[in-house]
Amino acid sequence: MSHFQDVLDDPQNHILASLPRSDYERLRPHLHLIDMHSGDSLHEIGALLEHVYFPNSGMISLVLTSNEGTNVEVGIVGREGMAGTASVLGGAPAISQSIVQIEGTAMQLPTSVLLEEFEHSKSLRRLLLGSLQALVTQTAQTALCNRLHSVEERLSRWLLVVSDRVGSDEFDLTQEFIAHMLGTRRSGVTVACGQLRSADLIEYSRGRIQIMDRQGLIDTSCECYAVIQKQFEYLLS
């Protein structure tokens, strides 16, 4: 319990941590620390958003699903952002699902509280909209990437982005999961992973992946990584 208090005192989430203390104190009574487990769905397509989530660790993917049931990731939210941005954009029903890809913890906040505070706190607005900009950039670049780049390039880019978001070179993800994010076949991911492993860029086994040669992976990936990365640097500066 004292542990929980500690986290609430000192949030890892970048938005919450960057708020002026007085602003943060207004939110704090409404914040609820939750565990996010791999596969959890925080927001369903078509539903209204009752809560938003500020990750302290782990990673959330924003996923669209086609009529045929194929999934495609359109954005990633880590501890620099918030899941549920649609709520401050007018509260239309979500068109994307928020799925926990890498476990961690998050601060849960009722949407109504967020909206109230969003009106009053310029700091919160600035931080939230800034993280939204990074998210929009990701989504737009993904649209280009999905159109133009090969599975191997996209995989490389994706691993790098995930690594940055979770702040680690090693994480738990099966090829099947990755295939859903890239919107491609599982066996296509296997082949691409094999190529990256042959080049000694990554290592993996049964659901665990490790980046061995970060620079090599950057060279293999498309320029989309650099674009996204640059936007995040701007955000955090």
Added chain:
Amino acid sequence: MSHFQDVLDDPQNHILASLPRSDYERLRPHLHLIDMHSGDSLHEIGALLEHVYFPNSGMISLVLTSNEGTNVEVGIVGREGMAGTASVLGGAPAISQSIVQIEGTAMQLPTSVLLEEFEHSKSLRRLLLGSLQALVTQTAQTALCNRLHSVEERLSRWLLVVSDRVGSDEFDLTQEFIAHMLGTRRSGVTVACGQLRSADLIEYSRGRIQIMDRQGLIDTSCECYAVIQKQFEYLLS
């Protein structure tokens, strides 16, 4: 000159038209009516945004360019929206270019004025963020569409969206232009256009396209059109 006054009195742009009169009057002295010509670039990649644009008519495409020089459209702005949303999201250099695809007029406004008013007017915030939500939806759905759907489906979707944005069933666009938007070959567009024409869904010749059978086109297109459309209906309701 009196014509200009008329337009400024009664903007066609949905955001400006929906503002409370008192809010609008504060913006009005800074608004500048401009003509948008096909091919004009309103915002360059990497540049800071000095002005934002509220279209009264016509259409603006938000376009990304790959390292190899291929263009891909990630969003469309018509008279329901504004070009230059990045300015209210923190002002990072644009990653997309705003290109006029269909000529018309727009209200030009200095970014500094917009930012000032954005802080003061809740109405403006609500309207701007709402239109941003529609734009983000478009972008996200485009990311999925680019990954999963055929040229013919994407072309159909695109024609329908354009038609909705400009409020007409007929517009000027060469196949080459369309190819750039869809991020595909010009000859691929020719084939797809041929199929749609064979099915009596569209008619076209030398840069002019007409939708003949709207419902048929909807049936041919992917579900992405419906998703985008739904979001716009929500926005305008």
Added chain:
DNA sequence: CACTCTCTGTGCGTTCGCGCACAGAGAGTG
């Protein structure tokens, strides 16, 4: 250890769209 379940590896025919190249058809100009 035997069994099961999940995850990864591999192969094969097919389809889509690419890159490229060239032909022909409107539309405007001198």
Added chain:
DNA sequence: CACTCTCTGTGCGCGAACGCACAGAGAGTG
């Protein structure tokens, strides 16, 4: 009318990725 320029039509070889199917390899369980 001859000429030019832009826009559209078409064909062909090629490669990436798809759908599908099955084999094998870790890891955990009774």
